[in-house]
Amino acid sequence: MVTVRVDGLRARYGGKLALDGINLRMGAGIHGLLGPNGAGKTTLMRTLATVARPSEGSVELLGHDTAQQDGRKRARRRLGYLPQTFGYYPGFTVAEFVEYMAWLKEMPKDRVPEAVERAIERVGLVDRAGSKLKKLSGGMLRRAGIAQAIVNDPELLLLDEPTAGLDPEQRVEFRGLLRDIGSTNTVVVSTHLVEDVAIACDEVTLFDGGKLIFRGTPNELAELGTFGADDARGGDTTLERGYTAALRAYRERAVA
Numbered sequence: 036m037v038t039v040r041v042d043g044l045r046a047r048y049g050g051k052l053a054l055d056g057i058n059l060r061m062g063a064g065i066h067g068l069l070g071p072n073g074a075g076k077t078t079l080m081r082t083l084a085t086v087a088r089p090s091e092g093s094v095e096l097l098g099h100d101t102a103q104q105d106g107r108k109r110a111r112r113r114l115g116y117l118p119q120t121f122g123y124y125p126g127f128t129v130a131e132f133v134e135y136m137a138w139l140k141e142m143p144k145d146r147v148p149e150a151v152e153r154a155i156e157r158v159g160l161v162d163r164a165g166s167k168l169k170k171l172s173g174g175m176l177r178r179a180g181i182a183q184a185i186v187n188d189p190e191l192l193l194l195d196e197p198t199a200g201l202d203p204e205q206r207v208e209f210r211g212l213l214r215d216i217g218s219t220n221t222v223v224v225s226t227h228l229v230e231d232v233a234i235a236c237d238e239v240t241l242f243d244g245g246k247l248i249f250r251g252t253p254n255e256l257a258e259l260g261t262f263g264a265d266d267a268r269g270g271d272t273t274l275e276r277g278y279t280a281a282l283r284a285y286r287e288r289a290v291a
C-alpha cells in the first residue's frame with residue numbers, strides 16, 4: 036500500500052530551489068534518504084512532516100491530501116517526526132516532554148500514560164524518565180526526541196538524522212526499534228551515514244542539489260560501486276563507492 040505519494044514537488048527558498056521536481060512513492064518498510072550537505076533531505080522531511088508547504092506539486096500522506104487544512108490535521112495525528120534540531124522546554128522531564136507531545140498530537144487522554152511509558156521504554160530511557168531534559172547528554176536527548184516521535188504509534192515515522200550523537204550500542208538498539216516499526220509501518224530516515232543505510236534500510240533514495248538521482252535497494256546502490264573497487268577515492272566499502280559513483284555519474288550527466 037502506498038502511504039507517501041509525492042508528485043512534482045518543488046520547494047523554494049527565495050530564488051533557490053531546494054527540491055526540484057520530486058516524484059516519490061513509499062510504502063511500509065525503512066526508507067533511507069542519503070545525499071551530501073544541501074541535497075534537500077531536511078527540506079523533504081519538513082515537507083513530509085507538513086511543517087513546510089511545497090512551492091509546487093502535491094503531497095499525499097496516508098491517503099490525506101496535505102494541500103487541505105483538514106488533510107494536514109488528519110495526517111499529523113498519524114505521523115511521528117523527529118526534526119534535525121528540535122525545540123523543547125529544558126525544565127521538562129523526559130516523561131513530561133513525551134506526554135506534552137502526545138497531547139499536541141491529540142491522542143485520546145486515556146491512552147496517553149501507557150503510550151508515554153511504552154515510548155520511553157522502547158528508547159531505553161526508563162531510568163531517566165524523571166530527569167530534566169537540560170540534564171541529558173546529547174545522545175539521551177535524541178532518544179527522548181525519538182520517544183516523542185513514536186508515542187502515537189505513527190503509521191508514518193520521519194526521522195531526520197536520528198543516529199547523530201548515539202553511541203555504537205545505542206545505534207544497534209535503535210536499528211532494532213526501526214526494524215520493529217518498519218515491519219508494518221513506513222519509516223523514513225535521513226542520514227549522512229552510509230553504513231546506517233546498509234544495515235537498516237530496505238530502500239535508499241539519493242539526492243543531490245535538490246534532485247532525486249537514485250532509488251533502489253542498498254545492494255543495488257552497492258553494485259554501482261563494484262566497478263571502482265580499485266579507486267580508493269570512492270570510499271572504503273562497496274556501498275560508499277556506489278554512493279560516490281551515483282553522484283559522479285549524475286554530475287557528469289548534468290554537465291554534459
Ligand SMILES: Nc1ncnc2c1ncn2[C@@H]1O[C@H](COP(=O)(O)OP(=O)(O)OP(=O)(O)O)[C@@H](O)[C@H]1O
Pocket residue numbers: 048051052053070071072073074075076077078079
Ligand atoms: N531556511 C532556509 N533558507 C534559505 N535556504 C535554505 C533554508 N533551508 C535550507 N536551505 C537551502 O536549501 C537547500 C537544501 O537544504 P537542506 O537542509 O534541505 O539539505 P540537507 O540535504 O538536509 O543538508 P544537510 O545534510 O546539510 O542537513 C540548501 O541549499 C540550503 O542552503
